[in-house]
Amino acid sequence: MMRRFRDRPLHSKLTVIIMVTCCTALVLGYAALAWRYAVGEQHKLVRHLEIVADVTGANTISALAFDDAAWVRRHLQSLQADPLVVAAAVYDQRGTMFASFQARAAEGADAASTVRVSRALLLDGEPLGSIAVDGDARQLHSALLADALIMSVIVMATGLVSWALATRLQRLVSEPIARLARTMERVATSRDYSQRVEPSGHDEVGMLIGSFNEMLDQIESRDRRSRIAAAQLEHLAHHDALTQLPNRTLFRIRLQQALGEADRQPQRVGVMFVDLDRFKTINDSLGHAVGDLLLQEAAGRISESVRETDVVARLGGDEFAVLLNGIRSASDAARIASKLVEQLARPFRIAEQDLFISASVGICRGSESAKDVETLLKNADAAMYRAKEGGRNDYRFFSTEMSADATESLTMTNGLAHALDNGEFAVHYQPRIELATRRVTGVEALVRWQHPVHGLIPPARFIPVAEASGMIEPIGDWVLATACRQARAWSDAGLGEVQVAVNFSARQFRHADFPEHVASILRRSGLPMQRLEVELTETLMMADHDKTQHVLSALKAMGASLAMDDFGTGYSSLSYLKRFPLDRLKIDQSFVRGLPANQHDLQITKAIVALAKSLNLRLVAEGVETPQQCDVVQQLGCEEAQGYLFGAPMPAADMARFLAAHQCVGDLVTGS
């Protein structure tokens, strides 16, 4: 019952409550009045009967005394006139009935409907008997019953009226709540938080509605904020923060879509991998801020170079990719690629200086054998590497034989970890010749990786991987130790006191005890410090001036000589040349290669020579391949040279023979 009531709608509850309250109050009020009336009437009846009993008793006591029952009966008959008396009886002292009277109207009167009053009859203080008078309470009862009937009609009428009123009045309370409930339900089902409940007054319901609307406001605004945040996150997840270009993830999605749309014509889809040459050098030497600006500018140029329908993405670092849509022939892709290469080769004006980079581009078109995302990306990457190896600033289409290289590069990191233990590394030596005497003044130690499967792998391929993985340190130590032992062996064999030049990685320089470390390796190999030349790159010089200066000074103090490798390719200022205790500058082979015809290269070489002279540094020309080049560099003022003209990098055994053959300075002349 109570549970059923609890589940009733609010308006029904309120109606019931109002009606119950009204009717209960009415019934209670009536009951109180009726009780009061009944008690009063009963009292009146009893009082009347007492009077009747007293009077009749006084009149009949003498007859009782003189044993005149007939007289008593006669007298009692006079009570017939009293409609309230239904019976009367006089009893003697023993309680035996002496005389009695029964009213004619008394039929049907039972004990419940009569009221009895008894009086003792006393004569001269002596009890003679008693008189009992029965009154008729039926009239009283019927009056009460009539009242009750009328009252129930009134209660029913009141109930109806209060129901009619309650059903209307309860709306004042229940309607706003019902409205609130309906709206809440609508909001819950539709999840449309823009809906509001119509306000109603300032009572509790009004406050509730206000709070609810406020809550909806907050939910709505939070919803809006989270949608924006989700969109931002979506954008961040799919775009590169620096260039705002799509990132690798989005690029793959777009590529997948393009392949799906191209359906049976995968050749209409192409992927270009763009790698900025020398970007790392700029980034390292001029700082990240400049690097970032350069990347942004480059991204802009790439976007301008491609068509509207193509998708440009930054895959990371200095790597970009372009998704080519709807290409009809290879020449379409070639045209775009060449425009792109051309655009990136133009100088970048950043921070009030012109920066030069170039791009290596690999292109892969979809085909029956390459129509999925992975293959296309892998092939474009391989083609890009081929372009880089081919001298940069160029583009290459993917051809099937490139895929083997690409696969191999993926396994290089794993291979490096075991190469040292497996003895797959070897040190080759290239002679350095003093031009004036044509004597071998030193050898440059160059590491080679003889991969058991892939054969000889050039340093340009695995050194960056080794640098990245940290393997460069044990490899560098091994190269140093091997080269020093070899130099010592040659000395012991009477092949001369040649200097051995070893390349070091910037990573190795990070350790503060690097000079001591080098010294201990030399001690173990038995080679004096004076016989070691430390070859440095310009990048290394820029890494950490103070620390580098400290390490170099220590090495210098121990007796080692210092050489700057590949001089002229970097962007570092020349100030470090003064600051660091260098002994040699090695002119990059790219300048020597153009000699003597290329005036540009000639001018640069002249400038470098002038610089070295002013700083009192010995000059080594690298990559000397022809006698003409040898003549030019000698005339310009280079003291030493390296190159195929004199000898390519060769194994230690060959080098030993070479040294033995060129012990005599005069014999060294090769061709001239």
Place this chain on the structure above:
Amino acid sequence: MHGPHAMNRLRRRLCCKPVPAIEWTIAAALLLGSAPGHAEETPHEAIRAEYRLKAGFLYNFAKYVEWPASAFHSAQEPLRLCIFGNEAYTAVRDVLAGKTVKGRALDIVQPGNAAEAARCQVVFVSAEYRAGAQAQSMPPGLAASALKVGETPDFLHNGGTINLVRSDNRIRFEMRRNSTAATPPDLQFSSQLLKLAVLTDDTRQGGER
């Protein structure tokens, strides 16, 4: 039908104190004896029973009658109930001995002379007495204010105040309708008494006297 009941009631009413068992036995015998045609009822016992009833009447009359103050010497003076007749005296004395009326003790006496009779407030003249006295219908020396009760048919004619009669096996009492002439001076009767009395027209008889 009323006879034995009435006797019983009167008996009970007259006894202020619990009735001893032996007396109840007697009463029961009287009751049975009073029934007409009862085998064991003797004339003597019937007469005795009737007097016992009449004793109650005498007692109740005393309660419904007001005597003038001159009738008593003091407020404590007992009320004298004088019985003329041996049988009646014995019965009345048995029934009413020790009772009081309106605060006065009840003296039941059998006056031997006129002087004694003069002091009586209530007088009962039995049929036995009148039968024996012959010459006089009323004992000599009675006070004017005495309530004179008798049981003979001509008692009222002879100056009696109330006459007890048997009617339908019940005892009734007669009084004269025109009471003023015959009523003893200064004696007041309660209306309760008068309404129950069988009133007789005694002018003729009074005129004869």
